[in-house]
Amino acid sequence: MFDIFGEFESAEEINKAAAGLKEEGDIKNLLILAKENGIEEEIAQAYAEGIIPIIADAESAAIGKLMVEKAEIKSQMPVRPIVDYLSTQCMETSFAEIVRSKGKKLKDCINSVEKKCREECKRTKEQYVPDLTVFKWAKAYYTEG
Incomplete structure (x- = not known):
């Protein structure tokens, strides 16, 4: 279920992890993070491209x-x-x-x-x-x- 990144306590924790991955240019793992947390791939892509400021509320x-x-x-x-x-x-x-x-x-x-x-x-x-x-x-x- 939360096998790769573990279970996050809040949206803020997810957003911090996503920001770190985005900063590193690790879009592959950003997409995995999103999937593991039930966030749609399109949202993760929009976040990765800078279209939206956070991956989750x-x-x-x-x-x-x-x-x-x-x-x-x-x-x-x-x-x-x-x-x-x-x-x-x-x-x-x-x-x-x-x-x-x-x-x-x-x-x-x-x-x-x-x-x-x-x-x-x-x-x-x-x-x-x-x-x-x-x-x-x-x-x-x-x-x-």
């Missing part, structure tokens, strides 16, 4: 992390709607910064939601948990504790 860095982590999740739960919801919540910078932090993992979020769903279905004897409840639990994973 808090929101795009968080959404990129979610996309990279999503690709590695194996779950019986439908992960995409949860990721889509969390991505929209990343438009709020403070939430995006929490998502990007190293201590939070989408895999752990999904596991937590899955556990709560099982408990809720057992408690209510229903086979369904409303989407908004699931989304609330997913966001709470990032914002609580």
Whole structure:
């Protein structure tokens, strides 16, 4: 997942690494850095060419992390709607910064939601948990504790 450059704590860390690579003229590794962090190649190219001043802001860095982590999740739960919801919540910078932090993992979020769903279905004897409840639990994973 973050095999080459490691996991970054923030968009600022990604931007510092990208700036160093750009300064060295190492566009190949700049593109690898972008891919590893879920940043589109076109954005990385625009940054490398000086068209845009940074490679990522808090929101795009968080959404990129979610996309990279999503690709590695194996779950019986439908992960995409949860990721889509969390991505929209990343438009709020403070939430995006929490998502990007190293201590939070989408895999752990999904596991937590899955556990709560099982408990809720057992408690209510229903086979369904409303989407908004699931989304609330997913966001709470990032914002609580």
